[in-house]
Amino acid sequence: MYTLPHFKEPDEQVVIDFVKKHPFAMLIGVDAEHQPVATQVPVFIDERDGQLFLTGHIQRKTDHHKAFEQNPHVLAVFTGAHAYISASWYENKEVASTWNYMSVHAKGVLRFLSNAELYEVLKRTTHHFENNPHSPSLVEKMSDEYVQSNLKAIVAFEVEVKELNHVFKLSQNHSKKNYDQIIHQLQQQGGEAKEVADIMEARKHKVFNK
Template identity: 50%
Template sequence: MYHLKHFKAESDQEVLAFMKAHPFITLCGIDENNMPVATHLPILLEERDGEVILLAHAMRKQNHTLAFAENPHVLAIFSGENAYISASWYNNKHVASTWNYKAVHAKGIIKFLDDKGLYEVLVKLTNHFEGTNDSPAAVKHMDEKYIADNMKAIVAFEIVLTDIQHVFKLSQNRQEADKARIAEVLTNIGLDANELVK
């Protein structure tokens, strides 16, 4: 991830808000053979005592969970909307085209949880994404045997983040007329210009 001042958020809270708004992450690690592994999963972000923590669960005994158990240093990648930006939309059309996007790379240490922790993560994740703890799909409405049987196949974990880096590349380096034209074209092709131009 590269670092240019004009492609940065205005505050840490803006970065955390982006992470919360894009909870389906790519989680990367390194296995015992120094080979990369990755998986894709939804997370819940919590702030506790000044730390940022990600909560999630994954299937047991997969290449990624085995790798995370061997090496607890992981990288969580958060991605937002992205789009090709053609230089043909600029006033000066004879320059390089580019790509606008938002991404966060969050490094941390993964810690696997026991069955009690797994159950708590299931409740938290379900309630969060259902939007209420009164949903008919809430864990408290599920059959206990069904829950116990499914818990045998998955493991929960939390990741205490140690470093958060980001790029919010949204044409901040372009003239106002160019940004207005980029926003117009993106809107016309059905993309959210508010997410892709600043």
């Protein structure tokens, strides 16, 4: 991971809040033959007695399920909006263009959960993402026959996070004039670029009022 000091957030809660805001993680592992595997799934991050845990579920009998059975070490990658930054926007244009982005890497050890725990994970998942207590798509609103048949195809997991790293690369190493110009240029583009600009604007006081 890119780990220059000025791209670090000193408040770990800000990093955890980023994970909660971007829960669709890339789970990466290595199987018994040392081949990489990966899948993208929504996960929750929780703290219990000072320890961070990730929780979610995956489909059974996939390459990643088999790999995590053989090797429980996992890397979960969380990413947000990103944007190309042109050096033509800088006061000094004789430097390289770059990319602004935010990313969190959680390394840990995965264990698979019981069927009872799986059901609770699904309840939490549907309640959180449906965000509607009356939705017919909540697990407990579905027929038991349908739920039980689908439980056979998936498995819940929990990852005990051993290491949490991040990079919030948002032009913090530039002058205020460059910083403001980057924000202006990104705002004109809309979409993810504007989202990056809005994040930079919200964080500007941290960069220049230290």
